[in-house]
Amino acid sequence: MQEIMQFVSRHPILSIAWVGLLAAVIVTTLKGLTSKVKVITRSQVTHLINKEDAVVVDLRQRDDFRKGHITNAVNLLPTEIKSGSFGELDKHKSRPVIVVDASGMNAQESAALLTKAGFERVMVLKEGIAGWSGENLPLVRGK
Known part of the structure; x- marks a missing residue:
């Protein structure tokens, strides 16, 4: 304990930074x-899409979406979600919804x-599209 107190008194900036990082974690x-x-893995996403008819919401810009997206994904921008305009997604409130970004x-x-808008099961894909394509999982181009 004495050594810790000496370290803190000799290195106050490092000690404050360490406490701040610990608190953030x-x-x-x-x-x-x-x-x-919940954050889910790629294998959980494929299971939800295949077995529970999950809806994938892709948050990327339209050009990025057209370059490659998960099959049957709905492209909604974060600004559209903030404003409450969910479009065709609104009729799928009881289905699992997987939110994907870059x-x-x-x-x-x-x-x-x-x-908050009433969707019952909302999840986020861990590592987004980068992780999905990194595993060589299929992406659809166009649309």
């Missing part, structure tokens, strides 16, 4: 555990908004 972990939106980093907010 704890908060992020707790948010993930208590969130209604890397899996920005889909949580849109997924949380879908949950």
